[in-house]
Amino acid sequence: MATTEPKKLPTLPVIENPTRRAAVKGGFATLGAAAFVAAVSPLRQAAKTATAAEFMQKHYAELTPEQKADVIARLEAEAAEKYGAEVTIADDRPIPGTKFVYAINLSVCNGNGKCVEACHKENNHDRATNQSYIRVLEMPKGTMDMEQGSTTYTGTVPKDDKFYLPVQCQQCDEPPCVDVCPVKATWKEDDGIVVVDYNWCIGCRYCEAACPYHARRFNWKAPEVPAEEINPDQSYLSNRVRPVGVVEKCTYCLHRTRRGKLPACLEACPTGARVFGNILDPESSIRWILENKRVYILKEELGTKPAFFYFFD
Amino acid sequence: MPRLAPLILAGGLGLAGATALVVAWQSSSQARSPDATVSEPFATGQSSETTQVKNASSALPEGSAAEEYLVTVRRPAGPPRITLAGTDPQGRTGSVACSTCHSVRQPDLTNVSAATLDEFHQGMAFNHGKITCYACHNPDDADTLRLADGSPVAYQDVMTLCSQCHGPQATAFAHGAHGGMNGHWDLTSGPQTKNNCIDCHDPHAPNYPKMVVGFKPRDRFNEPAAHDHEGAAPHGDH
Numbered sequence: 001m002a003t004t005e006p007k008k009l010p011t012l013p014v015i016e017n018p019t020r021r022a023a024v025k026g027g028f029a030t031l032g033a034a035a036f037v038a039a040v041s042p043l044r045q046a047a048k049t050a051t052a053a054e055f056m057q058k059h060y061a062e063l064t065p066e067q068k069a070d071v072i073a074r075l076e077a078e079a080a081e082k083y084g085a086e087v088t089i090a091d092d093r094p095i096p097g098t099k100f101v102y103a104i105n106l107s108v109c110n111g112n113g114k115c116v117e118a119c120h121k122e123n124n125h126d127r128a129t130n131q132s133y134i135r136v137l138e139m140p141k142g143t144m145d146m147e148q149g150s151t152t153y154t155g156t157v158p159k160d161d162k163f164y165l166p167v168q169c170q171q172c173d174e175p176p177c178v179d180v181c182p183v184k185a186t187w188k189e190d191d192g193i194v195v196v197d198y199n200w201c202i203g204c205r206y207c208e209a210a211c212p213y214h215a216r217r218f219n220w221k222a223p224e225v226p227a228e229e230i231n232p233d234q235s236y237l238s239n240r241v242r243p244v245g246v247v248e249k250c251t252y253c254l255h256r257t258r259r260g261k262l263p264a265c266l267e268a269c270p271t272g273a274r275v276f277g278n279i280l281d282p283e284s285s286i287r288w289i290l291e292n293k294r295v296y297i298l299k300e301e302l303g304t305k306p307a308f309f310y311f312f313d
Numbered sequence: 314m315p316r317l318a319p320l321i322l323a324g325g326l327g328l329a330g331a332t333a334l335v336v337a338w339q340s341s342s343q344a345r346s347p348d349a350t351v352s353e354p355f356a357t358g359q360s361s362e363t364t365q366v367k368n369a370s371s372a373l374p375e376g377s378a379a380e381e382y383l384v385t386v387r388r389p390a391g392p393p394r395i396t397l398a399g400t401d402p403q404g405r406t407g408s409v410a411c412s413t414c415h416s417v418r419q420p421d422l423t424n425v426s427a428a429t430l431d432e433f434h435q436g437m438a439f440n441h442g443k444i445t446c447y448a449c450h451n452p453d454d455a456d457t458l459r460l461a462d463g464s465p466v467a468y469q470d471v472m473t474l475c476s477q478c479h480g481p482q483a484t485a486f487a488h489g490a491h492g493g494m495n496g497h498w499d500l501t502s503g504p505q506t507k508n509n510c511i512d513c514h515d516p517h518a519p520n521y522p523k524m525v526v527g528f529k530p531r532d533r534f535n536e537p538a539a540h541d542h543e544g545a546a547p548h549g550d551h
Contacts, residue, residue: 095499105490110524117528130530151530156523260502262494271521272493272508284498285489293490313485 060197085230092235092258094191101279103309109273111157111164118268123239126223133250137165169215169250170306177207195237201246216249382504388469392456415455440518475510
């Protein structure tokens with residue numbers, strides 16, 4: 001029967017050629033190894049920039065009180081290590097029965113920018129970029145369209161044919177930035193403040209793109225603040241020094257306002273243009289303004305329902 | 314299919330590797346947490362500072378059950394003192410009260426601004442509508458001001474005087490909508506201090522002074538608006 005099976009039937013050359021097959025296998029193995037390296041590279045990055053505990057941290061809303069205490073202790077230790085500053089990070093929660101609202105008297109604001117500076121210092125912003133949550137726009141008279149404003153003005157203010165429009169987070173009741181967040185790292189709290197869990201943010205910047213008021217900022221690099229300039233009075237959801245690669249925003253200074261104090265930008269305003277308060281209190285100054293002044297909101301047509309009003313008197 | 318085997322293998326390896334890393338880190342984090350000292354876990358600012366609680370002033374809402382801190386409106390220290398230009402033989406300078414000179418001089422009601430004075434108060438910037446010196450200053454008692462009805466009012470109560478003409482501003486001020494403030498929005502947790510009129514407005518030239526912009530953030534919105542592709546650095550296709 002030796003003659004009945006003389007040779008194997010011809011098959012595909014690639015199978016027949018062991019050398020070539022080995023090469024292809026080797027090629028795929030290399031690809032696989034490269035894929036593995038690429039797959040774990042975020043982990044290696046994380047290992048560089050984050051501690052294991054930070055990497056494993058849960059979403060703020062899911063933290064138990066004990067875990068929160070651990071997280072805050074870790075963040076305070078990190079601040080001491082990275083910035084050489086002794087800081088206190090609190091976990092300020094909304095005061096029941098409050099909804100914070102801001103109003104600015106544009107007849108009075110003269111664009112001097114003290115609020116911008118106060119925000120910069122209060123919220124531990126990067127010193128090199130002069131970062132701040134507030135932009136003051138120099139506006140041509142006759143429009144409330146903030147896109148026509150310019151932030152590059154300098155020199156003596158106010159200029160005769162201009163008015164000045166400070167813009168910061170409007171703490172919208174329908175916040176587009178919250179809707180677009182793919183990981184729910186930003187949300188609206190009971191007192192109306194839209195907050196960010198900086199440790200949950202993945203830095204995709206969707207929210208920054210979604211905000212019609214250009215109110216969000218991205219930390220392109222770790223903020224540089226000298227130890228003696230760090231504001232040690234901090235809150236987890238507010239002005240603690242943010243890590244690199246996350247989005248941040250105005251929190252109405254919740255580390256102050258949730259303790260009953262006025263926001264830093266208001267206290268710094270030399271013209272007294274800023275008014276802040278609890279809209280649920282019928283006796284509050286903010287209510288008086290809403291009831292007695294003609295108030296404007298920015299980009300009303302977008303339906304974002306800002307908790308931030310502008311008025312002239 | 315056999316060609317995919319190495320890829321699947323690599324994927325599996327990757328998963329296993331990642332899981333192993335995660336497990337390792339979790340255990341290390343659990344090991345870490347006990348020795349992390351918790352200094353002040355939830356030091357919120359709501360520690361009750363019950364010292365110095367006073368009753369609400371009459372300007373504040375009535376009937377609020379909680380005791381409220383006071384809203385303090387800053388007040389001028391008193392009648393202004395005039396610093397003397399000259400010095401005595403010892404090189405000392407001094408300041409005198411208004412009444413030092415004005416009690417022995419007859420008021421000249423024809424002087425309506427500093428421009429017509431031939432001594433003292435010369436060169437004073439005056440830009441407050443068409444009112445005259447004695448519209449506000451009291452010719453009978455230089456250390457007080459005078460209301461429109463002729464009754465004197467202390468310098469400390471200057472806001473009463475201003476409010477005669479600037480009613481809308483006074484109303485807005487009373488409701489916290491005019492004038493700067495410091496302290497607390499929530500008077501149950503702390504006091505508030507408000508500026509008075511002349512903290513911001515010079516009574517002789519009450520227009521708020523011009524200011525110079527100091528602090529500027531440096532971000533992309535502060536770049537010039539023009540987007541010049543000719544001179545711009547390459548920045549990808551769009």
